[in-house]
Amino acid sequence: MANAPVTQFLKHHFRHFNAATLVEAAEAYRAHLEGGGAMMVTLAGAMSTAELGLSLAEMIRQEKVHAISCTGANLEEDLFNLVAHHHYERIPNWRELTAQDEKRLLDRHLNRVTDTCIPEMEAMRRLEAALLEEWVAADRAGECRFPHEFVYRVLRSGRLEPYYQIDPRDSWVVAAAEKELPIYVPGWEDSTTGNMYAGHCLSGTIKNVHTVRTGIEYMMELARWYEQTSKTRSIGFFQIGGGIAGDFPICVVPMLHQDMGRADIPVWGYFCQISDSTTSYGSYSGAVPNEKITWGKLGVETPKFMIESDASIVAPLVFAIVLGW
Template structure:
């Protein structure tokens, strides 16, 4: 019996079009790592609510990813799922919901993401209570941390363990915490926990609004990481979706070249994007990889791939290939 049944199935059946692009991109990802490369994965959309952690956590544990960029939503929603999974509700007929059906979900404090409803009290408020303790303690001590660092502190202290409702091996944030993986969270303010933080600042519970580090400081943090790692390793870029999770970190290279005049910093050494966004006027999510050459992010010789499909299907399959499953 084969020891790699998923990979064998994919290589036998996925021979053309987006299916073939997926195989090619996976093989190039493996070659990049085998050639002493490092990889960034970026998470847009609601990939944590899609439970991508089931496969992404193993990628982290096996050192197949060295840094992650994600939206604030993906950062927090992995932990929402960790502490409240049993309270989530699927709505497979979500396309048929009426406005009154949606209002009924609101009354029950069930926040819908496509076919999945996140329970406010069990998920969001549980995490908020733990975060407020960390935020206010740091504020009182005059300390400042990034959003992901506050979540790492909570996980390390174990204050949420009584609420865990999934196996921790399926939480990518838990795996990242164990590795102390660098995480970039551009636009964290546009998230549920970002809204919570703003509310506590407005209410005066947090005196220094800058207790949570964000934005430009994340770019400086990424620039320092990229400069150091690129001295000895080519760094690849694996992008799920589009938007700020991908656009923010990929721009670190042209910033170093054009704004800091550092001509000796290499561009990204691999690029792959999974997206179902179509190319349209001004669309970043739907832009073909070659456009990034004109912005100084990639070179003509950079291995470039785009898989135009649903990331909730494609990413776990690619991770299976990369992991040799």
């Protein structure tokens, strides 16, 4: 830490408002880990297309992250970038695009995420081909696995290695596979690969729709992980964005308390959310952390932080402090 230039810069310059909260949240994250705690990170939005793997992968390797909840989009888009990075197109003037400009991108099979276009053939179809082999093999064998388990299988098979276009050390999913990290992917069926899977079920390529496990079973697995881990470690919650990636896992505590009568289960021991959602009536993603006390998710003493800013800027800076950069 003595020679951590990024950390020193942030502590010197980030003194007020959201900037100060960023530093305080990062230091509390470090303190939580140093006290023996574990941390769940949740990924909403398009963090993988924003290449958060550049810092998140190292967080995973250094065991600063112990579980991840993410959208299906973040799970797959990290691998899209892994195998098709050179085919991506950046659109610096994306705010100026007309409807006809967007149609021309569609005609070229380029799917835009803000300033970045994901190439369908080199990214999406390449991953689909590898996943389909695993889905069909499991279907024929009568096996049922979670979406991330199929992704781990594909990575370990080496099928995608000839197509790698970035250093795999910059892929957070590769790092997660190497660590056997628990991943929970609520709502996977609304992702590109989830849509592909539905199509293959409709066409009859896959006979048993339950070959890929989803939703309720993910919550059951999460409950088992939380119950077991919380016996020896306080578990923190670092939420990037809003939506189902965060809403789903944070509910595991009140589910265990209220629906299963497990009063012995501790609440989350740390909470931080990076949010660009305006605090408003009825907005869960924009709700201040204290509201979660009333739902039995956080305690009065839980360290709580809300950083209202762009997650693609904030998350790497928080991770830099946690990593001692």
